[in-house]
């Protein structure tokens with residue numbers, strides 16, 4: 001038996017959704033750079049779910065379906081109101097999505113059509129849940145989704161209760177495109193393992209949310225913001241980073257299991273960080289980030305991943321730090337559901353083996369003789 005720590009380099013299954021070849025990321029064969037430049041998040045959702053870009057009528061239909069399904073059952077909002085104060089929004093999301101399943105009459109319907117309809121609901125009810133919780137915890141009433149708005153605009157609208165600027169919507173939409181899918185990353189793989197038992201799509205997504213939450217995965221963006229806050233100024237970057245690296249502390253937002261020459265998504269977020277932090281008069285956030293990058297890349301050869309510059313982008317958009325990972329989940333819901341539907345199409349139970357290294361030939365010893 002051979003083992004590979006963390007399954008590094010192991011090809012676990014075939015997939016036609018997303019590829020990473022020689023450091024180039026594509027969704028449905030289209031370079032993510034082209035999508036970030038030209039597409040909308042709704043087009044990307046369609047691409048991930050159907051494998052091709054939508055024609056105009058297909059996109060209109062998807063947008064209509066997304067628009068009318070964003071309302072979350074009142075019972076779920078009431079459940080959110082009952083959660084203890086101060087819990088992390090990712091924990092809230094995990095529990096609330098699980099609660100959603102209880103109110104979905106199609107939750108246990110395993111047909112392809114029902115799974116597609118559930119994917120639509122999960123896709124747009126996730127932002128509604130996050131925005132509702134962000135308001136409820138401040139003593140504010142949730143804002144109902146506007147069926148006419150795209151996912152990006154609707155989230156910012158439900159969060160703040162005001163019309164977002166076009167600049168904010170565009171930046172947020174691009175961030176959603178960049179985070180949408182990443183082949184067998186940990187959370188997507190968790191979702192696939194879960195549904196490969198032929199359990200329901202909600203169970204798969206709940207596994208994925210719990211997996212994304214960890215700081216080695218989606219939780220890193222929140223940690224990057226905390227680090228920027230702790231460093232505080234460009235002058236403090238050098239001593240902070242030297243000290244951290246000397247003490248073998250991981251610098252969040254750097255390194256990647258697959259990309260060793262850099263994450264192609266980071267350059268987009270870097271540019272957005274530059275523009276948005278300058279616009280709000282907080283360019284020091286970008287400058288600090290660039291200095292951190294210089295040092296970490298210079299000293300360790302590690303490059304920023306998608307989570308690094310997304311932190312300063314989200315700070316510039318005025319978003320609360322603990323919402324960054326839930327925002328990642330809004331985007332990744334498109335990829336998770338695409339992978340779950342693909343898994344169901346050609347399912348086989350995912351069940352690897354363990355290389356047992358524990359003691360052998362032991363015997364049961366009665367408790368008072370141990």
Ligand SMILES: CC(=O)SCCNC(=O)CCNC(=O)[C@H](O)C(C)(C)COP(=O)(O)OP(=O)(O)OC[C@H]1O[C@@H](n2cnc3c(N)ncnc32)[C@H](O)[C@@H]1OP(=O)(O)O
Nearest residue numbers: 215216217218220249250251252253254255256257305307
């Ligand atoms: C959306 C995403 O999920 S992107 C990833 C988000 N996560 C982060 O940004 C957290 C910080 N980064 C990391 O922890 C890692 O780089 C991971 C988890 C992303 C990838 O991990 P792996 O491929 O398993 O690399 P691994 O953790 O084995 O690191 C290899 C070496 O580089 C070091 N290293 C890796 N990342 C970092 C980092 N961010 N800061 C400092 N050192 C690092 C490790 O300490 C290790 O050093 P060693 O060989 O001296 O022990």
Ligand SMILES: O=C([O-])CC(=O)C(=O)O
Nearest residue numbers: 181182184185186257306
């Ligand atoms: O692929 C990974 O391991 C992590 C990642 O970058 C992502 O999920 O976007």
